[in-house]
Amino acid sequence: MIEIRPLAGWPGSPPSAGDTQTLTALWERCGLTRPWNDPNADIRLASSCENAVILVGWQADAPIASVMTGHDGHRGTVYYVSVDPGHRGKGYGRLMMDAAEGWLRDKGIWKLNLMVRADNQAAVDFYRALGYAVEERIAMAKWLDPAKNPQNRQETA
Numbered sequence: 001m002i003e004i005r006p007l008a009g010w011p012g013s014p015p016s017a018g019d020t021q022t023l024t025a026l027w028e029r030c031g032l033t034r035p036w037n038d039p040n041a042d043i044r045l046a047s048s049c050e051n052a053v054i055l056v057g058w059q060a061d062a063p064i065a066s067v068m069t070g071h072d073g074h075r076g077t078v079y080y081v082s083v084d085p086g087h088r089g090k091g092y093g094r095l096m097m098d099a100a101e102g103w104l105r106d107k108g109i110w111k112l113n114l115m116v117r118a119d120n121q122a123a124v125d126f127y128r129a130l131g132y133a134v135e136e137r138i139a140m141a142k143w144l145d146p147a148k149n150p151q152n153r154q155e156t157a
């Protein structure tokens with residue numbers, strides 16, 4: 001079983017270097033990191049926001065599952081939904097999403113929108129099993145800091 005609680009430090013103070021390191025290692029094992037996206041910066045920012053939280057599923061003080069959730073005052077979303085490869089198929093992913101949904105409901109948020117990469121059919125099937133449905137929308141995005149755009153960065157050229 002896992003114990004779900006926010007990453008130490010939330011809200012308002014940065015989590016410990018050790019927790020940050022073990023969490024980013026989990027995300028790497030789960031294939032959720034990208035070269036152009038610094039997970040440490042993501043942890044720092046989410047940990048400093050009252051309207052966001054990183055919920056971690058701990059087993060013997062080791063993070064084996066996670067979800068970053070938050071809201072913009074209207075809708076909720078999730079990122080970094082992960083379960084360690086050695087612990088999948090035990091219902092932990094569902095427990096993490098239940099926890100994220102509960103956190104959002106407590107804030108008065110009644111709808112959660114999430115995005116899945118087009119090549120991640122397993123995640124689509126997981127979310128469908130949890131009651132999520134595909135809604136026909138066009139997802140648009142703009143880099144507010146052009147320096148963060150991988151297309152503008154030499155190392156990705």
Ligand SMILES: CC(C)(COP(=O)(O)OP(=O)(O)OC[C@H]1O[C@@H](n2cnc3c(N)ncnc32)[C@H](O)[C@@H]1OP(=O)(O)O)[C@@H](O)C(=O)NCCC(=O)NCCS
Nearest residue numbers: 030081082083088089090091092093094122123125126129
């Ligand atoms: C997606 C992920 C979090 C699922 O975690 P998990 O602990 O194995 O999922 P659960 O055991 O809680 O499964 C919950 C339900 O989803 C279903 N499900 C989970 N993975 C599935 C898959 N690959 N294909 C089809 N259904 C799946 C289960 O059958 C279960 O359904 P049920 O409750 O009706 O029996 C995990 O596989 C993971 O970390 N993947 C890599 C990271 C990732 O892609 N995250 C999503 C990014 S958008």
